[in-house]
Amino acid sequence: MASGDPGPDGMVLWTRLARDPVHPDGLGGMPGGPTDTIDVDWEVAADQRFAEVLQRGTARTGAELGYAVHVEPVGLPADRELWYRFRAGGEVSPAGRTRTTPAGPALSPLTMCFTSCARYEQGLFTAYRRIAEEHPDLVLHLGDYTYEYGAQPSGSTPVVRPILGDEERTLADYRRRYAQYHADPDLRAAHAIAPWLLVYDDHEVENNWADMVPEKPDPDFPARREAALRAYYENVPLRANARPTGASMRLYRRVAWGGLVNFHMLDTRQYRGDQPCGDKYPSDCPERTDQARGLLGAEQESWLLDGFRGSTARWDLLGQQVMLSQLAIPRDGARVYNPDAWDGYVGQRDRVVNGWTEAKVRNPVVLTGDVHAHWAADVKTRFDDPASPVVGTELVSSSIASGGDGSEDRPETAGVLKENPHIRFFNNRRGYVRTRITPETITADFRVVPYVSRPDAPAETRASFVIEDRKAGLNRT
Ligand SMILES: [Fe+2]
Structure with a gap:
């Protein structure tokens, strides 16, 4: 339960x-x-x-x-x-x-852990067990709670335990996949310790889906999306107002933690334009910076900007899926980007960041999943201009299991960090981020499990940052 x-x-x-x-x-x-x-x-x-x-x-x-x-x-x-x-x-x-939650304007402190991406066959869910042991008040799950794939090898990541069934297509397939996940004792422990706030990303339906555009042409995609969203709702603790109608559901919502935190939980899949540059990773093309394109859709964008203007919370936390900060990847003398992240939808990113700046949101902090690694970044008005101000903070959690044991570093990391001075931290192990939120500060501990291919990994803190009230950006401790 x-x-x-x-x-x-x-x-x-x-x-x-x-x-x-x-x-x-x-x-x-x-x-x-x-x-x-x-x-x-x-x-x-x-x-x-x-x-x-x-x-x-x-x-x-x-x-x-x-x-x-x-x-x-x-x-x-x-x-x-x-x-x-x-x-x-x-x-x-x-x-x-x-x-x-606390009532009204109360500022009681909050211990919250957030994570994403639990590919069952690629690793044990030890990180969920470690989240339970933190005794948090709240857990955020930022997408890829399940994966749609059948039993198949994936790159160099070994299969550490069997997944049942072929790639999900029918309601029965999706329902059965949740049942297998929910038998996992570590996931059960994390649910049994605290309430969760969940948003889906792509793999609860299909890799890189964008509105009604599937990864590969598929005339049956509307029926597949309907089955996937129905099974998702059935298998997670969402309120009845999120219950799907056909192939649509209202996932985006706000949840207040007293006067301390306003959580804006976003849906960056259901209303997005198709990925630019043919969804080739990584790449660049003029479409990427087209001002008209977005991954929230017009209605959710104005809902979010209205939420910024109306917020009286000490902290405004955006619970969402894909990396918001620019991540320029140096390759063959050029800079290329992930077209599936906010880098593929630069126009709407500018409107969101400018929106919170113009609304004078006191402390905007973006919480992110998707990339199967820990990252921390200062959000800037113009990422390419080192002199532009820091106007927010982004904390990106690694995965529970996707990617297997991982590594402390990647060969290309030093080059990526040099190219992106606003990015302050990277680690490629599995894990979660533990936050302690008070009226004065957010302390974020990047927790990792050194392995997921065998049981009983401890949780270790690889880096800690403090964000101070009214002072956007990261302070390493
Ligand atoms: Fe993922």
Whole structure:
């Protein structure tokens, strides 16, 4: 079970029923008739032993919902640690820890871990276990919670454990993949310790999808996207207002942590223009800097800029997928870029960065996943101009498992850092970022696990940075 999207008086509580979780039918061996339903009891308590139950109720689920349960209790006390569990068919689930956010303008400190990219077959989920051991108040997952691929080799990264099934295409395929992931004890521990805020990236559907454009031409892509988004919603703790309609869902949203943090959770897949330069990595072409292009879409862009203007939070944190800061890659005497990241959509990047600057957002910090490595950067108004001011900060988390054991460095790193002086840190191990957020500072610890090809890796801090109130940019400690 899991919880997510906390507010001052509630959150969403999630579970899914199964008798044979990885059955190829995707329904976990449960009855598949449209009228087959089961009632699931839930309760929320003030204590781990459920001596003081604050709320209880019953939710109905069935085949139509993939036997998923999403419950949204309201009226719970603010800024409190709470426990929840489910009961169905004579079985009781383990207890999960969750919490409500502080109410109103309260500035209670927050411990938050964020991460991304958990390719099951490429590594053990030890980093999820280490996140659980941090006892965070909140976990952010910035995409690639699952991967769509079948059992196939990928570059030089070895397969360390088998993935079931072929590349996902049908609802049953996607549902079964989540069931296999959810059997992982480390992932379960990370869900059981704290509420999560999730956004998908590409691999919950298909590599590098952009709106209705799949990676390779595919007339069935709308049906595939519909199946993928439906299975995603069924298998993560999102609120009911995110439930897909056909092949669309409303993922982007704001979540406040009292007056301390305004989380702007973005969707950079569903409304983006197709990748420029033929989506060749890395590359450059005039389309890349075309002002009209974007990866948020017009509606989400104005929602975000309105959110900047209306924010009174101490910290505005953008929870999103792909790297925002410029990453110029020197190659054969030229500078080339990743067309799938914000570097492929420079016009909209400028509007977002200028938007928070003009709105005088007090402390904008961008949180990013996708690239399977840790990065930290000062966000500048003009990345090519060393004299231009630092107007924000970006923290990029490495992956849970994608990329295998990794390395401390890469042969090209020194050249990349020299070409991009606003980038302050890089590490190519797996891991997550632990943040401690107070009214005065954010402390970010870049945590790594030295290996994921065998169990029990410790978590180690490779670098720590402090961001100070009203002073954009990184200070290494
Ligand atoms: Fe990824």
